[in-house]
Amino acid sequence: QVHMVESGGGSVQAGGSLRHSCLASGSIFRINTMGWYRQAPGKQRELVATITRGGIANYADSVKGRFTISRNNAKNTVYLLMISLKPEDTAVYYCNADVVTSQTMATLDNYWGQGTQVTVSS
Numbered sequence: 001q002v003h004m005v006e007s008g009g010g011s012v013q014a015g016g017s018l019r020h021s022c023l024a025s026g027s028i029f030r031i032n033t034m035g036w037y038r039q040a041p042g043k044q045r046e047l048v049a050t051i052t053r054g055g056i057a058n059y060a061d062s063v064k065g066r067f068t069i070s071r072n073n074a075k076n077t078v079y080l081l082m083i084s085l086k087p088e089d090t091a092v093y094y095c096n097a098d099v100v101t102s103q104t105m106a107t108l109d110n111y112w113g114q115g116t117q118v119t120v121s122s
Helices: none
Strands: 002-007 010-013 016-027 030-039 045-053 058-059 066-073 077-080 091-100 108-112 116-121
Touching: 002 091, 002 108, 002 116, 016 030, 016 116, 030 066, 030 077, 045 066, 045 077, 058 066, 077 091
Parallel strands: 010 116
Antiparallel strands: 002 016, 016 077, 030 045, 030 091, 045 058, 066 077, 091 108, 091 116
16 A cells, blocks of 8 residues: 655765665555664664654664654655764665554554665775
8 A cells, every 4th residue: 555665775985974765655644653774684673763743753872963864744755864874884774654544544554665775884
């Protein structure tokens, strides 16, 4: 019902920056919390940042002060600005959204983007 398409990943040297975006489309009535997660090889997927519909953001300790999450509710899009990147930020990044798909049914479903590679070299 809902598709999440990510773009903006890539490769950068340590200390550089990258911009990432994720567009949600399909049967969307309202998107509540959106977020970004990442998974490095051999590790579990971990939360990077979340943002409520009202714009309240939360960050993992490892990215505080370096990453900024934002969203455009009219465009159903969430963004992640990454600065001062470190090699340990290398991972596949996934966007996530809690979506209400119907005005008549108050059910909340969770959707994931396809994942994009972010590589930070030293």
